[in-house]
Amino acid sequence: MLSEAASxxxxxxxxxxxxxxxxxxxxxxxxxxxxxxxAAALSALARSCDVVTLDHELVDLDALxxxxxxxxxxxxxxxxxxxxxxxxxxxxxxxxAGIAVPEFIxxxxxxxxxxxxxxxxxxxxxxxxxxKAARGGYDGRGVEAGDLSAVLAATRAWRAAxxxxxxxxxxxxRRELAALVARRPxxxxxxxxxxxxxxxxxxxxxxxxxGGVDDATSLAGAQLAVRLAELLGVVGVLAVxxxxxxxxxxxxxxxxxxxxxxxxxxxxxxxxxxxxxxxxVCDLPLGATDGPAGAVATVNVLxxxxxxxxxxxxxxxxxxxxxxxxxxxxxxPGRKLGHVTVVGVEPAEVAERAWRAAAALGTPRRRDEGGxx
Amino acid sequence: MLSEAASxxxxxxxxxxxxxxxxxxxxxxxxxxxxxxxAAALSALARSCDVVTLDHELVDLDALxxxxxxxxxxxxxxxxxxxxxxxxxxxxxxxxAGIAVPEFIxxxxxxxxxxxxxxxxxxxxxxxxxxKAARGGYDGRGVEAGDLSAVLAATRAWRAAxxxxxxxxxxxxRRELAALVARRPxxxxxxxxxxxxxxxxxxxxxxxxxGGVDDATSLAGAQLAVRLAELLGVVGVLAVxxxxxxxxxxxxxxxxxxxxxxxxxxxxxxxxxxxxxxxxVCDLPLGATDGPAGAVATVNVLxxxxxxxxxxxxxxxxxxxxxxxxxxxxxxPGRKLGHVTVVGVEPAEVAERAWRAAAALGTPRRRDEGGxx
Numbered sequence: 001m002l003s004e005a006a007s008x009x010x011x012x013x014x015x016x017x018x019x020x021x022x023x024x025x026x027x028x029x030x031x032x033x034x035x036x037x038x039a040a041a042l043s044a045l046a047r048s049c050d051v052v053t054l055d056h057e058l059v060d061l062d063a064l065x066x067x068x069x070x071x072x073x074x075x076x077x078x079x080x081x082x083x084x085x086x087x088x089x090x091x092x093x094x095x096x097a098g099i100a101v102p103e104f105i106x107x108x109x110x111x112x113x114x115x116x117x118x119x120x121x122x123x124x125x126x127x128x129x130x131x132k133a134a135r136g137g138y139d140g141r142g143v144e145a146g147d148l149s150a151v152l153a154a155t156r157a158w159r160a161a162x163x164x165x166x167x168x169x170x171x172x173x174r175r176e177l178a179a180l181v182a183r184r185p186x187x188x189x190x191x192x193x194x195x196x197x198x199x200x201x202x203x204x205x206x207x208x209x210x211g212g213v214d215d216a217t218s219l220a221g222a223q224l225a226v227r228l229a230e231l232l233g234v235v236g237v238l239a240v241x242x243x244x245x246x247x248x249x250x251x252x253x254x255x256x257x258x259x260x261x262x263x264x265x266x267x268x269x270x271x272x273x274x275x276x277x278x279x280x281v282c283d284l285p286l287g288a289t290d291g292p293a294g295a296v297a298t299v300n301v302l303x304x305x306x307x308x309x310x311x312x313x314x315x316x317x318x319x320x321x322x323x324x325x326x327x328x329x330x331x332x333p334g335r336k337l338g339h340v341t342v343v344g345v346e347p348a349e350v351a352e353r354a355w356r357a358a359a360a361l362g363t364p365r366r367r368d369e370g371g372x373x
Numbered sequence: 374m375l376s377e378a379a380s381x382x383x384x385x386x387x388x389x390x391x392x393x394x395x396x397x398x399x400x401x402x403x404x405x406x407x408x409x410x411x412a413a414a415l416s417a418l419a420r421s422c423d424v425v426t427l428d429h430e431l432v433d434l435d436a437l438x439x440x441x442x443x444x445x446x447x448x449x450x451x452x453x454x455x456x457x458x459x460x461x462x463x464x465x466x467x468x469x470a471g472i473a474v475p476e477f478i479x480x481x482x483x484x485x486x487x488x489x490x491x492x493x494x495x496x497x498x499x500x501x502x503x504x505k506a507a508r509g510g511y512d513g514r515g516v517e518a519g520d521l522s523a524v525l526a527a528t529r530a531w532r533a534a535x536x537x538x539x540x541x542x543x544x545x546x547r548r549e550l551a552a553l554v555a556r557r558p559x560x561x562x563x564x565x566x567x568x569x570x571x572x573x574x575x576x577x578x579x580x581x582x583x584g585g586v587d588d589a590t591s592l593a594g595a596q597l598a599v600r601l602a603e604l605l606g607v608v609g610v611l612a613v614x615x616x617x618x619x620x621x622x623x624x625x626x627x628x629x630x631x632x633x634x635x636x637x638x639x640x641x642x643x644x645x646x647x648x649x650x651x652x653x654v655c656d657l658p659l660g661a662t663d664g665p666a667g668a669v670a671t672v673n674v675l676x677x678x679x680x681x682x683x684x685x686x687x688x689x690x691x692x693x694x695x696x697x698x699x700x701x702x703x704x705x706p707g708r709k710l711g712h713v714t715v716v717g718v719e720p721a722e723v724a725e726r727a728w729r730a731a732a733a734l735g736t737p738r739r740r741d742e743g744g745x746x
Contacts, residue, residue, distance in 0.1 A: 001381075003380070003400070004377045004380050004381060004400075007376070007377050007399065007400045007701075008374075008377060008696075008697065008698050008699070009686075009690070009697045009698075009699055010686070010697070010699025010700075010701060010711070012399065012701075025402075026380065026385065026401075026402035027376070027377075027380045027400050027402070028399075029398075029399035029400070270694050270716075279690060284686060284687050284690050285687055285690045285691040287690065287694075288693055288694050293666065313382075313383070313657060314657050314658055317382070317652060317657050317658045317660065318658040320661055321643050321660075321661050321663075323381075324381065324382045324383070325381050325382075326381070326382055326383025327383075328380075328383060328385075338383070343643075
């Protein structure tokens, strides 16, 4: 989606990909093959580009820091990326700056002592906390939200593997929100409307705009995202996942790249998150973020039992106003393979159409979830 | 733009390109190098694809006919393409079907006799006709609309080169319009809103939606385009350039591909002409064509004196709501290098912004033209 946006505005893209069937290879002008953890591959990429940016967090911060030290424009920079890559660093940095986050402890000592710390933290909270691996998690992986024994077992396993762990209170929330901002090197930033997300088992299933987000909450989310972008020194897009609680907004996660919660901006806003990410990292004027005029629903397409068949494509395109974005990734049950966006007037109607289109591609139907993480 | 749309919905594109710097090569998953007039290159393309389609008319109809005869899905088919490639065939076919076209004669005899025929046609009209090479014209090339001696000289030169010529009445029109339709193999078709175009020296400079096109005229244009698509057996997008005259709509030109007059659909309609062209040639359900809610202006970016500089990109992206589409073509003064679309409420306001953005890229400013071809 970044490459599609780059193509339109005449920015040439060189992709560093691990495999020939990586989705991004099919729309990039130039493709280099190699690992983002290989300093030589990163150097080759840097020589091909004016600006290096990223679309995931599984990166080698040290190698990026070396590039940046050598004068390569790495945006966002490694100092900012640390807070997206490492939940322990992020929680500490945000808490120190007075940003509301769930109560947490960081586990980075001896395995047995850390497990004992989780037990006493649970006693202190009067509830079982959730455990998160500080690095490497994605779409619910790296998070253990089961009962106490499961949380202790995960903590033990991660700590034994040398991974720091964050244990934190499960927040009772009214809804989950996501705020989105793009920021240029000089600090100019623009925010989109704050949206409502529906997460199931740690994976985003649906984004509703405006969803249950009133204008005041939307503005509060946007202001918080702008403040975080400034605090963390982000260049590019910053997505902030939020808990909307009786006590206000709490930061759940941050991502420094175009984010699933912002895919609605392709059809629903004047400028998409992808184009503004490119504008921001290239230090070009940011585009207007107005929109949507009505309601937007974006539903993720998850791999079902069967791979995509041609008939399925016909079915999804047969849903009125369904905008399909297919990522070209290999099929695997439960994997995010794409998304569908519908723009319209009636929220229930656009959601129904988006879910119907996603279901035509094998996505399991929505199940209603209670208001707890 | 076709490749960008294909990428989104998961259709894989293989491009047959003549040169490594052809714009389409940078966003296609697979690129074959060769000429569209080389049967071997076309066969190689056909072996790589389920469907062969085209984005210009400079094609070898005989070679395409051979592919089609061998069972390759060439869409639109060669029988339809003939009417887009050859103005003489098109004028005769439309006139025979009772479609309103300007009064015309086809010149295909001896050179001196043909020149004499133009002289008597001019006498009959009481006006100097315009002369058009039946094949190979584009953006005003292949058209002579000067005084009688220029028209006769062009006729003589084209006939001497073996090119058939169409001489036709210069139509006095209120405005120039363009109608746009997409049609599937089975006949299902959808039409977009008919738009107003501004042509200068035979080249489209601006598209305004709705422009001066009222709902009744828009509907008449759409119905005419649907009828033409059926009559000509088009699969894919058909763009019909029209003269809006005191006597109704006259067909000026037809194109069987996504067309400059339909670029506004990327931002201004639910489904773009590019996506619906792909859907149509792949025999998938067509997308909704609703829109725009307000006003849209698309202005072509023409090469000015200087090639695009980075500052120019910053300037154009600094115009509020300006959507740039940059084609990645080599710079040449007067060449179409891209376009800018602005969507908004006030027609004068969106046009001003689109022209300002195009001017930032070196496009000569609009000059007002009278109501004659």
